Amino acid sequence: MEFEEPNYFQLTLKQTRILLIKNWRIAYRKRVTTAIQLTVPFFFVLGLYLIQLAVDDALSTNDLFADTPSSFNNPISLIPKCIPHPSSGSHCFTFIYAPDDDIIQEFVSGVLQDNPHLGQHDVKAFPNPQAVNNFILANKNKTQAAYIFNSFTNGIINYDIQYNTSCANSWNGNGQCPPPIDSVIAPMQVSMDKQIMKLSNHKSSSHTPPSFIPNSISIEWSSGLLAHPKTKYYNIVSDLGSIFFFASLMFQFVLMLQDMVVEKETKLKEGMRMMGLKELAYYLSWFLTYSVFIILNVFLLIASGFIFQFTFFKRNDFGTYFFLFLLFGMSIICFGFFLSACLRKSQAATFIGFFLFILFSILQAFIPNLLYIDGKPYSIQAIFSLLSPIVFAKGLTDLATASNFAGLRWSGIADHTHVFPLLLVYRWMVLDSFIFLVLGWYIDNVFPGEFGTPKPFFFFLQPSYWTGRPSRLDFKSTTPSQSSQILNHSNLDEDVINEELKVKEIDPKNSNEFAVVIKDLVKIYRNNAFFRSKKDFHAVKGLSLTMQKNQLFAVLGPNGAGKTTTFSMLTGLFGPTHGDAYIYGHSISDEMNTIRKFMGVCPQHDLLFSHLTGREHLELYSAFKNIPVHRIDQEVEERLKEVGLLEIGDRFTTVYSGGEKRRLSVAIAMTGDPKIVFLDEPCTAMDPIGRRQVWNIIEKMKKNRAIVLTTHSMEEADILSDKIGIMALGRLRCLGDNLHLKSKYGSGYKVTVYLKSQGPSSYNNLALAKSIQAKIVNFVLQSVQGATVLASSTEHVTFSIPRDKTNELPAFLETLENNQTLLNIEDIDVNISSLEEVFLKIVEDTTNESKQPITQDKKSAASWKGCSGTFWLNVLLTILGYIPGVIHAIFVVLD
């Protein structure tokens, strides 16, 4: 099957489409979560409405808001007696006064007469205002108020009433502080003014009254409210709207972060990338999925606002708040992208998601009021505006304030008489979205984390990144050869050394002969992302190898040999530390995107979505492989049939048995007719029938493609492979086809001689059989030097023929056959050593070799520093490249 060379954008669109279908299918199947996700704004607006109702109810008993059909007046009360605050002693002055002259004392006596609950000890006289100040400064909270008489000139009496704002002297035991004008100032003024009036009426004074006061006037004071209907003055949206609206949209942010990090943590994302998923399609699909959620949320939020009749929605123009919500929603999706690129664990994602949710809720409640005011430098406002929740709260507060009046018109969004008008809020949210999108994309490429090949920090300048094809303009990283430093050739197999020499001669880019050429491949697992450490682990130590086209190459090795690490590098799960490999002439370091077009992968652990069926998985991967839409059904049917899953293809993979999941993984690997297929232990957890079935499939697959198989099953390798490489402790230990390995590393041949039956079991017959057995043993041991008896019974004897006597084997077997009658031999069976024996021998040879510390790696680092011409440039570029890495590292630490 030949598929046309895909156009990058067409393929991206196609993949985006199928990923969207996948996302919607999963969303549909997780109905409860999705329903909550979609309807959450309604519940937040409902909550806001209920709070509004509760507040309205509480205010309904207050005269200010209650229905007041006619005005009413309350007489001005008496001057309240100062009640000492528990913290400021046992006594306080209700008022003090200055100056201390006769006429003022006359006034004060009158005030005390009018306020019989007060006595002389509640007041205190001072000679002048300065003395009053000195007393107050020296005696904190011991005075409630003061009369300061300034002048009596030209018939004008000028006096001040000063009062204590600390509320300490109005302490009424329940912590409430009454408004000073009503409770203190008005009674003091009324009382004092009465005395002035009395004086003018000459009732009790011998002093001459000021000339402007008429003879005999009396006034009664009272105050009251105008008549008014019931008012709903309090607008809950002004105070709590920003938190509630913010929360209803931030919900999506937390869920998206969780969804994306789970796909990363469970390697599903990398699994899809290995099978040809385009990065852009991946991000686009999540962006579109969550954009739809956000748009639906925004409409529901607005609709709920209208249902509950909030003036915020009724008075402001629709566009003003619609764009505010929409742009904020988009900005949090982009912020989610950025965070998902920095996080690896879903647990950390949940924790950080909720932490940010709470942090922003708190910050946005007060920062905008302190920040977006006249006189604040724009630079400070700009820094905080990089966080879209803060700038969102500013926009929301403006709209809530406007809704207390006539509301904001769309034409007024750019009103520059406002500090930070709404148009600026929109622009900042667009800028925030862009910045976080770019940062997330950059970090994902340069610091892909555990999986993925890190790209150079200037990757976006390389034409190949955009075109998917290598270009002459691409910067090539030179990876120094390591094998000569790392390997000690003295204990290596000569086939391995020859292979290494052969690889050195090959020009992998232009050789048509090989499917895979591996050159000095090295993988060091770093303990620390930034520094070399003694805990770094050298998993693959300079592997050089070729694999032929149309052949199956089996990689064997004990646990920890480095098979999966090699496999992961070849399939692009992560990049090599040094060296390179070429698959059909394409480098795994630079051209993985090209390789993925013709590569199929069955990883060691099944990477399956629990809410998709087997058939849907194959549809998904068929789209990644650019199979035309009209051929996808046929492809899916064929793959399901091939692995025997046709009948259960429509079931969710969660109900598949271990073996069925493996078979589905094999089917996925074969989707799209790949030229090279990597199978990592494809038959684990399979029963013998399933295993045979998969072996048959692999056997058929071998025809037009190269297959790389890692396995622990010697039988599997023996039956399927054309060539075998056995690895141990990160190195290739031997290489060749099974016969070559068996004859080279096996103990030799096994010859089993079956004796003729001597009749029913009896003492005589047993003695006869023993003598025949002795004769045969004698004959064989004399015929072949070094032969040994492995096992014997009255029915057969098994001999081991040493490997160096293999050439004598045909002549010996002929002699044995010629003496068959004489020696009473029934049958002769010849077996070569098993692959298992070879494997055990190789592993045994390497058990004494300890895992090497990476001293050589330090040498290579030193030699790198030695390239002084480029050293400082490299240092500079590295430092620049690490800036986003520092941001990344902060999150990794939190992770």
Ligand SMILES: Nc1ncnc2c1ncn2[C@@H]1O[C@H](COP(=O)(O)OP(=O)(O)OP(=O)(O)O)[C@@H](O)[C@H]1O
């Ligand atoms: N992410 C990692 N960080 C550090 N060391 C690792 C990491 N992954 C693997 N290793 C180590 O590298 C060595 C090779 O591991 P690898 O998984 O390649 O072995 P393998 O041959 O595939 O083993 P198995 O047959 O058990 O799958 C092991 O010692 C393993 O502990």
